[in-house]
Every structure is written in C-alpha cells, then in structure tokens.
Amino acid sequence: MNKASRSTVYDGEVTWQRIADEVGLSRQGAKHVYNKAILKLQKNEQLKQYWVDLIIEGRATKCD
Numbered sequence: 222m223n224k225a226s227r228s229t230v231y232d233g234e235v236t237w238q239r240i241a242d243e244v245g246l247s248r249q250g251a252k253h254v255y256n257k258a259i260l261k262l263q264k265n266e267q268l269k270q271y272w273v274d275l276i277i278e279g280r281a282t283k284c285d
Contacts, residue, residue: 241251262268 237248237252240255241248244251244254246254262272
C-alpha cells in the first residue's frame with residue numbers, strides 16, 4: 222500500500238481494480254482472495270460471528 226492510499230477513506234463501494242491496486246494484486250487476484258475469505262466465513266461459525274459483529278460495530282459508528 223502506498224503512503225497516499227493509507228490515509229484514504231472510502232465511503233461505499235469500490236471497484237475490484239481499486240482494491241487490487243491498494244493491495245498490490247491483479248483484479249482477478251483480489252476477487253479470488255475475497256471469494257476464499259467469504260468461503261471461510263461461511264464455514265466457520267466463530268469467524269462468521271466476528272464478521273457480523275464488525276458490521277454491526279461499523280453501522281453503529283456511522284450513526285454516531
């Protein structure tokens with residue numbers, strides 16, 4: 222990740238290409254990593270609950 226991008230805060234959706242650029246992967250590579258992570262979340266109840274908690278926490282922060 223380059224210095225300029227570290228301070229960038231995105232609001233809403235970003236493209237696969239933007240994500241790939243941020244993490245130094247190809248667009249397909251970024252999507253592959255995302256899909257593998259989603260599969261792990263779906264198969265592991267602990268990770269699934271952690272993810273749900275993060276989403277709830279993020280929504281609460283936006284409302285403050």
